[in-house]
Amino acid sequence: MPPLAELLATARVVALPLVTRFRGIDVREAVLFEGPEGWTEFSPFVEYDDHEASAWLAAAIDYGWNASPPALRDRVPVNATVPAVDPDSVAAVLARFAGCRTAKVKVAGGDETLAQDVARVRAVREALGPEGRIRVDANGGWNVDEAEHAIHALAPFDLEYVEQPCASVEELAEIRRRTKYMGIPIAADESVRRADDPLAVAEAGAADLLVVKAQPLGGIHRALELIGRTGLPVVVSSALDTSVGLAMGARLAASVPELDYDCGLGTASLLAADVTQTPLVPEDGSIAVRRVRPDAELLDRYAVDPERTEWWLERIGRVHAVLAEAATAIE
Template sequence: MHLPPLSDLAATARVVALPLVTRFRGIEVREAMLFEGPEGWTEFSPFAEYDDHEASAWLAAAIDYGWSEPPGALRDRVRVNATVPGVDPDSVTAVLARFPGCRTAKVKVAGGDCPLSEDVARVRAVREALGPEGRVRVDANGGWNIDEAEHAIHALAPFDLEYVEQPCATIEELAEIRRRTKYMGIPIAADESVRRADDPLAVAEAGAADLLVIKAQPLGGIHRALRIVEQTGLPVVVSSALDTSVGLAMGARLAASVTELDYDCGLGTASLLAADVTRSPLVPVDGSIPVGRVLPDPDLLARYAVGPQRTDWWLERLGRAYAVLAGAAPASASAPTPTPTFDS
């Protein structure tokens, strides 16, 4: 890809730390770097524990969105799902209320030391809240081994699951659990096995998933993600990684460009943020978000700006990721100061 000068990226770079509504998969604040290109504002927000090689794909996405003309949009709004963290069942109604009009909910399961009984209770509460016409999907983030996944899918099947996302960590495990549970008619979706794999096509080639969860930033941008969709030929769900509304707009443009979009997308996660960088955040309205650029508000950028030391950390990381893209740094270079992973 054509790289603009690093100085152009750094010149407008702003780093923010946005508080979450509730603790979600180990984090309470989401950090992101924003900068402005010829096409508009864009986002670079790999999680802090990702090494420079992985972060470079997120930078490629930011450059793609900020410096390249996006593909044509086939729709001007995108239907999105609610996201239910690992909360207790009594909190489910309050969580869903933050996603008005959403007919679909993705429920986090297999979190930490959480027993299966708590996952079952949470999914039951979501099903009861959405009613029989609602769509319920679960996301294990690769937290089960094959036997645990088989047991869990049996336990959760009575709630009429739309699909199970990343029940196991590896492609081989996904293929095996798909084989074991195929008779149940519950599709298996792959997320981490696509976006964190050296070969994002491998999961489709192995017959390990019925559909793919794709994310613009981890896959290197809208154009590359669309090529992956075309090459795999599998149905897709476009999702996010707890982006600001600037990053969500990138994801919405990707979703708007996918020819067949049969599933509601995981792009409503601005509702999980207690603050954003725009006065008009991309929170769901009637179950969908609009497709279009987001312009950050200068006052909000200033209010949620990180301190000088953290800004320097992000600028140094930007430089290392840029060097990887330019072929001037080893892929094994790592970013310091690990923090807990979030996968949406």
């Protein structure tokens, strides 16, 4: 693990505006570092505590300071991401994801009704046509009874899978049991990336596939180890990263032996600005597997103010200490 001073020496903190409000935010903040292997990203959401954020810093170090595993492909197919927008806005959102045949639709928002979710998914189906693929993501927003009702309501739109319909592993196992006859797979996201034991969801038979993200899982190497141990198919996704972070996710996806699903790595299309003039946005439904070097002018343009920079640098110091303590305990 590099010393803290080495991380801070190249740290640049940026705030990038979003095209559409997403996950309750209008601006995405991130810290970029340059390591021996190239630029890397640390961007845990601000509400995450230092312990949870430590996996994100481990991932940044892994990608910036360690050689990546061999790539098995040079492009990764990706899905469009449709936030909780009105049906009339769906076509404009999808237009930002050039050539994508799959759309992930956000549902179960706190202030959204099931009728609104159904209308949004219907609009996506109409836009994609019968051959398009639709997956919905509830971010654990339903209890088991609500999830069962919602899955029945959304089933006519031919769902590829339902992502994290309920919050807990036990609830996921129950809703999977209740809806198994419908043939709609259940995917786990938060139950993997925010769990003390990422393997628990697979061991409990609570999911048909896993959504994996490089940053929350501690980096490419740790994520690949997890994938190998579960034996379940995976979707490699992102956490609304800059193109630097998306490059990390793309390299993970490129290293997965079997990639049966389009990946959630097209989210640069949700950003109104990025840190590079050549962002990793979808082209013909996929993104390239390549490292991204940020442009100095864009780093300056979207830099946060000094007070906010200090907040992030202090956070990095605390999280680095958490990682150092964990490393000492292992030794």
